[in-house]
Amino acid sequence: MKDRERQVRAFGAMKALGIPNKELKPVLLDLLEVFEWNWEPLEAEDYRALKDAYFELKENQNGLEDKNVDVEHDESDVPPKKLHLGQQEDKASLAMVNSSQTLPLEEDEMPKTNSRHGIMESPWTHLMNRRTASKSIVPNTQLNCKRKERNSSLVVLRDRKSTQNGESAICSKQPLDAHGCSHRLREITADSHCVKKLIKPKTDLPVGNMAHVSEPIPVVHPGTCILYYVGITMKTIPSACSGSTSCKRNLEIASSAMGEVKLSLNYNFPPGEGNSRGPNIDAVLKHLEHKYLRLDKIVGPQFSVKKLLKDLCDSFSEVHNKFTSGSGIKHSSHEVYRNVGDHCSATGKKKKGSKIVRSETDLSKKVLNCSGSSNSSNLANQQLPVSRDKKKPNQSISDITKGAENVKISLVDDTGNENLPKFTYIPHNIVYQNAYVHISLARIADEDCCSSCSGDCLSFSIPCACARETGGEFAYTPQGLLKEEFLRACMQMEKGPLEQHLVYCQDCPIERSKNEHFPEKCKGHIVRKFIKECWRKCGCSMQCGNRVVQRGITCKLQVFLTDKEKGWGVRTLQNLPKGAFVCEYVGEVVTNTELYERNMQSDGNERHTYPVTLDADWGSERVLQDEEALCLDATFRGNVARFINHRCFDANLIDIPVEVETPDRHYYHLALFTTREVSALEELTWDYGIDFSDHDHPIKAFQCCCGSAFCRDIARNS
Numbered sequence: 001m002k003d004r005e006r007q008v009r010a011f012g013a014m015k016a017l018g019i020p021n022k023e024l025k026p027v028l029l030d031l032l033e034v035f036e037w038n039w040e041p042l043e044a045e046d047y048r049a050l051k052d053a054y055f056e057l058k059e060n061q062n063g064l065e066d067k068n069v070d071v072e073h074d075e076s077d078v079p080p081k082k083l084h085l086g087q088q089e090d091k092a093s094l095a096m097v098n099s100s101q102t103l104p105l106e107e108d109e110m111p112k113t114n115s116r117h118g119i120m121e122s123p124w125t126h127l128m129n130r131r132t133a134s135k136s137i138v139p140n141t142q143l144n145c146k147r148k149e150r151n152s153s154l155v156v157l158r159d160r161k162s163t164q165n166g167e168s169a170i171c172s173k174q175p176l177d178a179h180g181c182s183h184r185l186r187e188i189t190a191d192s193h194c195v196k197k198l199i200k201p202k203t204d205l206p207v208g209n210m211a212h213v214s215e216p217i218p219v220v221h222p223g224t225c226i227l228y229y230v231g232i233t234m235k236t237i238p239s240a241c242s243g244s245t246s247c248k249r250n251l252e253i254a255s256s257a258m259g260e261v262k263l264s265l266n267y268n269f270p271p272g273e274g275n276s277r278g279p280n281i282d283a284v285l286k287h288l289e290h291k292y293l294r295l296d297k298i299v300g301p302q303f304s305v306k307k308l309l310k311d312l313c314d315s316f317s318e319v320h321n322k323f324t325s326g327s328g329i330k331h332s333s334h335e336v337y338r339n340v341g342d343h344c345s346a347t348g349k350k351k352k353g354s355k356i357v358r359s360e361t362d363l364s365k366k367v368l369n370c371s372g373s374s375n376s377s378n379l380a381n382q383q384l385p386v387s388r389d390k391k392k393p394n395q396s397i398s399d400i401t402k403g404a405e406n407v408k409i410s411l412v413d414d415t416g417n418e419n420l421p422k423f424t425y426i427p428h429n430i431v432y433q434n435a436y437v438h439i440s441l442a443r444i445a446d447e448d449c450c451s452s453c454s455g456d457c458l459s460f461s462i463p464c465a466c467a468r469e470t471g472g473e474f475a476y477t478p479q480g481l482l483k484e485e486f487l488r489a490c491m492q493m494e495k496g497p498l499e500q501h502l503v504y505c506q507d508c509p510i511e512r513s514k515n516e517h518f519p520e521k522c523k524g525h526i527v528r529k530f531i532k533e534c535w536r537k538c539g540c541s542m543q544c545g546n547r548v549v550q551r552g553i554t555c556k557l558q559v560f561l562t563d564k565e566k567g568w569g570v571r572t573l574q575n576l577p578k579g580a581f582v583c584e585y586v587g588e589v590v591t592n593t594e595l596y597e598r599n600m601q602s603d604g605n606e607r608h609t610y611p612v613t614l615d616a617d618w619g620s621e622r623v624l625q626d627e628e629a630l631c632l633d634a635t636f637r638g639n640v641a642r643f644i645n646h647r648c649f650d651a652n653l654i655d656i657p658v659e660v661e662t663p664d665r666h667y668y669h670l671a672l673f674t675t676r677e678v679s680a681l682e683e684l685t686w687d688y689g690i691d692f693s694d695h696d697h698p699i700k701a702f703q704c705c706c707g708s709a710f711c712r713d714i715a716r717n718s
C-alpha cells in the first residue's frame with residue numbers, strides 16, 4: 001500500500017472517533033518518526049498506537065491546563081473523551097472503509113517514495129522537512145506547549161497487553177551492521193536530534209530479564225529519552241510505576257502486539273533547557289552500573305526492579321546535570337593554556353602567572369572537536385552534552401601532546417576547580433640518567449627477527465620467527481586486536497597468579513630498597529606473558545600487523561576531571577572493542593635508586609603518578625643491581641597514560657609487556673589494552689597491582705577509591 005493511501009486510511013479511522021485531522025497530524029508524524037516511517041506498528045490493532053498516542057497527548061494537555069498553562073483551543077477541534085479501546089476498535093475499522101474525505105499530510109511532511117523502486121529516499125531529508133513543516137502546523141501561541149507535549153506523545157502503548165509473538169516491525173526493514181545498527185539510522189543520526197541504534201531482535205525472553213538480556217536501543221528526543229527493547233515477547237506487562245504519580249511521569253513500560261517492548265524515560269528539563277538533547281543513554285546506563293557496583297546494590301533482599309528503574313531515571317538526571325553544569329561561558333579562543341608541557345614540579349600547584357586560557361567551545365564541542373581527528377564517524381552514535389549557561393568557568397587544552405602523537409588528546413575540566421597538571425609530554429620513554437638500557441641491532445639475533453619477511457607478517461600462512469615468543473602464533477588479529485586467548489591468559493595471570501607464575505629473586509631489589517641491611521625474602525614476581533613485535537631488523541613493512549604498539553596511539557582519548565578524589569582521569573571518546581591497544585605507559589626510565597631518591601624528595605602530599613616497575617629479570621640467577629632494576633616514572637615526563645587511574649581487579653585496561661627493540665626482559669614497553677568492550681566516554685582504568693597492605697613499600701599507596709566491588713584497599717573500605 002502506498003504511503004498516501006495509508007495516511008488517508010489513518011485519518012479516516014481516527015476521524016470516525018471524532019479526532020480532528022488537524023490534531024491528529026502532529027501525533028501521526030511523531031509516531032511515524034518513532035517507528036522509522038514504518039507504518040505497520042502504527043496500523044496494528046486498528047491504529048492502537050496512534051489512538052493511544054493521541055489520547056496520551058490530550059491527557060497531558062489537560063494536565064497542563066489544570067496547571068493554568070496557557071494553551072489555546074479551537075472549540076471545533078475539542079477531542080472526544082477517551083473511549084474504551086474495545087469500543088473504539090469497531091468504529092475505527094468501519095471508518096477505514098470510508099475514509100476518502102480525510103486530510104492527508106502535506107507532501108513535504110511525509111517521507112518521499114522513490115517512484116521507480118518504491119523505496120524511501122533519504123529519511124534524513126524527511127526528518128528535516130518534517131521538523132520545519134511541523135512548526136507551521138501548530139499555531140505559534142501553542143507551539144512551545146505543544147512541542148513539549150508532543151514529546152510525551154511519543155510514549156505510546158502504555159499498559160498494553162500482547163498475546164502475539166513477533167519480531168519488531170521497527171527493526172524488520174533495517175539491515176543491521178556488525179554492531180547491530182541500521183545503516184539507514186546511522187545516516188539519520190549523523191545530524192538529527194536523535195540517537196538511534198537498532199539491535200537484533202530477541203524473542204521469548206522473560207520480561208524480568210529484559211534489562212540484562214537485551215541491548216537497549218536509545219532514541220533520544222528533546223526532553224524525552226526512550227529505550228526500546230525490541231522483539232521481546234510479552235504475555236503480561238509489568239507496570240513498574242503503577243500507583244506512583246512521580247514515577248509515572250518519569251518512566252513507562254509498554255509493549256505492542258508486534259512484540260516490541262518500550263521503556264520510556266521522560267525527563268523534564270529545567271526551564272530554559274527545552275531544546276536540550278539530554279545525555280548519552282550509554283553514559284546514563286554506565287553511570288547507573290557504576291553506582292550499583294560502588295554500593296554493591298544489585299544483590300541483596302532490598303533489590304527491586306521498581307527501584308532499579310527509578311534509579312535509572314535518577315541517573316539520567318545526574319548525568320545530565322554533570323555534563324551541563326559549568327559549561328557554556330564563551331571565552332576568547334586565542335588564549336590557550338601554556339603551562340602543560342612546561343617542565344614544572346610535580347606538586348600539582350598552580351604556577352604563578354601561568355596563563356589560564358579557555359576554549360570558546362562548550363563542553364560538547366570540546367568533546368567532539370578536541371578528539372584528535374576531524375573524522376568523527378566513530379562518534380556518530382554518541383549523544384554528547386550540549387552547552388548550557390555556565391555556573392563556573394571551565395578549562396580545556398585542545399592537545400596535551402602538542403602534536404607529538406598521531407592523534408590529538410584534549411583535556412577538559414568543566415568544574416574549573418583543578419589546577420592544571422604540570423609535566424612534559426613525551427610520546428616515548430626516555431632514560432633519565434643512570435638506567436642501563438642497552439639497545440643495539442647486534443643484540444637481536446638473526447633467528448629472533450624476520451629479515452626475510454616482507455609486507456605484513458600476519459598474512460603468511462606460517463608465522464615468522466617473531467611469533468615464537470607467543471607460542472608460534474602472533475598475539476594480534478589482522479584487525480590489530482589482541483587475540484582472545486592471549487588476552488584471557490594475560491588477564492588470568494594478573495587476576496590471581498598461581499604459584500607456578502611466580503618467580504623469586506635470590507636477593508630482591510624491592511626488598512633491598514625497603515631494608516638495605518636486612519632485606520626480607522623475595523615475595524615473588526609474576527612471570528608475565530610478553531608480546532614480541534617485529535622491529536628494524538625485520539624485513540616487513542611498518543604496516544605489518546605485528547607492529548601495533550610501536551605505531552602509537554590511534555584511538556581518541558581525553559583527559560578529564562573525574563568526579564571523585566582521584567583527580568584527573570582518561571576516557572575514551574569512541575567505543576573500543578575488546579583487546580584494542582590504547583596507549584603505552586610512557587615515562588622516564590629510572591633506576592630503583594633514582595626512584596627512591598625522587599620519592600624521598602617529595603613531600604608525599606601531592607598526587608603523583610604511580611611508578612611502574614619493569615620487572616624484567618626478576619628471578620634470574622644473578623643478583624640484579626639497583627641500576628639494572630628499572631622503573632618508569634611519569635611524574636615529570638610522560639604521556640597520556642600518566643593520567644589513567646587505578647582500579648582493583650576489574651579495570652577495563654590491562655598492561656602487557658611488549659618487546660620491541662631489546663631482546664631481553666630488562667627493558668620493555670608496557671602497553672595498555674582493553675580487557676572488554678569499552679563505551680565512548682567511559683573512564684579508562686588499569687590495575688596498578690598495588691598491594692595496599694604492604695605498608696613497608698617505598699612508594700606510599702594512595703587511599704583507593706576505585707569503586708570496584710573487589711577493591712583491595714581494605715583499610716579504606718572497612
Ligand SMILES: C[S@@+](CC[C@H](N)C(=O)[O-])C[C@H]1O[C@@H](n2cnc3c(N)ncnc32)[C@H](O)[C@@H]1O
Nearest residue numbers: 566567568607609610642643645646704705706
Ligand atoms: C597515574 S596517576 C593518575 C592521574 C591522577 N589522577 C592525576 O590527577 O594526575 C596516579 C595517582 O592518581 C590517584 N589515583 C589513581 N587511582 C586512584 C584510585 N583508584 N583512588 C584514589 N586515587 C587514585 C593517586 O593519587 C595516584 O597516585
